Amino acid sequence: MSRCKNNAVKKLKAHSPEQAVDILVEKFPLHLNPEQTALARSLQMEAAKVWNAACNIHRTIYGRYGYWLSEGAIKALLKGKYCLHSQSVQAVVETYFECCERTRELHERGNTGWRYPYRRKRFFTVTWKEAAITHKGRILKLSNGWGREPLIVKLPQRLANTAILQAQLVWHRNQYWLHVTVEKPVLLKVQGNVCAAIDPGEVHALTITDGEEALVISGRLLRSLNRLRNKVLRQLQRAISKTKKGSRKRRKLLAKKYRFLNWIERRIEHILHTVSARAVRWCLERSVKTVYIGNPEGVREKDCGRHHNQRMGQWAFGKLRDLLAYKLKRHGIELIPVDERGTSGTCPVCGEYTRQTGRVYRCGNASCGFTGIHRDVLGASGILDKALDGSFTRGRRLPGKVEYLRPQVLAPQKAA
Ligand SMILES: [Zn+2]
Structure with a gap:
């Protein structure tokens, strides 16, 4: 799972060829109250369900019809069935396919120790894309779709006025952490030799x-x-x-x-x-x-x-x-x-x-x-x-x- 965390960040980079900004990831621990913790936990479990479903469908269809479904087809099948923002569901599917792709590359190079995703997960990292993020000062609101409770967290002071492109809810060492992808202005390049x-x-x-x-x-x-x-x-x-x-x-x-x-x-x-x-x-x-x-x-x-x-x-x-x-x-x-x-x-x-x-x-x-x-x-x-x-x-x-x-x-x- 951790190997695929940066997939979406790379795609974002490809989008802006002129590179007026540097894209970096900042990590910080979250101090959540009991309700927020419960919400974060349920969101992670929901993301795990998406992962399990993607894995299941992908394997079952191949088993029955000898055909691997495409990323788009699985996204369409899972659309609107989970208590997450639609793009968060897509992000899980994207991570799943990236994981498959990397495994395939490893296998091609003769490195077969790494298996294709098969394990059922109970929790999974939740990703919010730009459309699901609203942020005002230090308050960051992560939307989970219409009619559902958003996850609201406080940002560190240093990120109060930075544009946030993506956020990920990660469990690390007994607590929740947020990994946010931020834009920072490009620094002056050195002129010299x-x-x-x-x-x-x-x-x-x-x-x-x-x-x-x-x-x-x-x-x-x-x-x-x-x-x-x-x-x-x-x-x-x-x-x-x-x-x-x-x-x-x-x-x-x-x-x-x-x-x-x-x-x-x-x-x-x-x-x-x-x-x-x-x-x-x-x-x-x-x-x-x-x-x-x-x-x-x-x-x-x-x-x-x-x-x-x-x-x-x-x-x-x-x-x-x-x-x-x-x-x-x-x-x-x-x-x-x-x-x-x-x-x-x-x-x-x-x-x-x-x-x-x-x-x-x-x-x-x-x-x-x-x-x-x-x-x-x-x-x-x-x-x-x-x-x-x-x-x-x-x-x-x-x-x-x-x-x-x-x-x-x-x-x-x-x-x-
Ligand atoms: Zn000497």
Whole structure:
């Protein structure tokens, strides 16, 4: 289900070729009263009925007549039979067909582990399209068709005056969330041709350089949050495993676990946003047009013992790269992954590789003995060199000015 959530968004994008706006998805938890919760629940169950019906009809007709019904035919069959907005019903059918289509593509590529939709669902994500959404200030009204009660929710302040193209009601970690697709004005594109490189890391979340200057952003806070997450989760998990299935105690502990995960993951995400935003700002100040990013796949796959592996597994590199990619793209900056092997160990003077242990680079070649530069700065500079020249250049210039930063922490509100 989650794989198909963005289908309608892509279609919307195709509609506006001139691209005067950027289309983004914002997610926020909903604080609903008991009546709203009951309504949201019944809507999700209704959407699940649509899904089940589509799946049933599609399979039954094929079983009897050896013929797959088209998307339009199923839409027509299900029209007006459910307590949802007509376009919300269509959205479920569209998601169903997208799911089938993706499965078919996977099967064609020989990947048959993924099955065609077959499971009966009890709940399903509800989608409202533009025609069903009315919004005045912070009050968002999601219509469910004539004569039915609409779902009315409050938007966060930052979305009060933005046009909303689509909304989705999603159940995530014990509470309802709303994913809204919004239009944001296009940002100015960078005019320039400077190249820069990023060395992502665990101790230093990110090091960026354009060859002249460098910026090092600390990742210690991220690491400490990850450790806290592991520690608390382990305790909770142990307590949960001791309780009986279906007991009150277990339910309470589970709620506690989700509450904690919600809270800590929002903090982690907030820091990742801050880190990527700082990097983007740095690029803008220097009119950088292309950014190369070290691809640490090899580093993460190595087996280095239980603790190191857990640390590497949680190193939110993929997430950070995705955030960087979309933020840079809005400014017309390209992000290109580069193999980062050897970049932080190769001496910029003599070109010899030395395994590094400390934070400051030390060349192992006795006749060279180059030292005195931060290892991650050297790594970023190495990635830039490798990306531009194809190999390491001996005696290349190193960034002269290095700035150190910690991501600022503004604690986001605790999720209820
Ligand atoms: Zn050397």
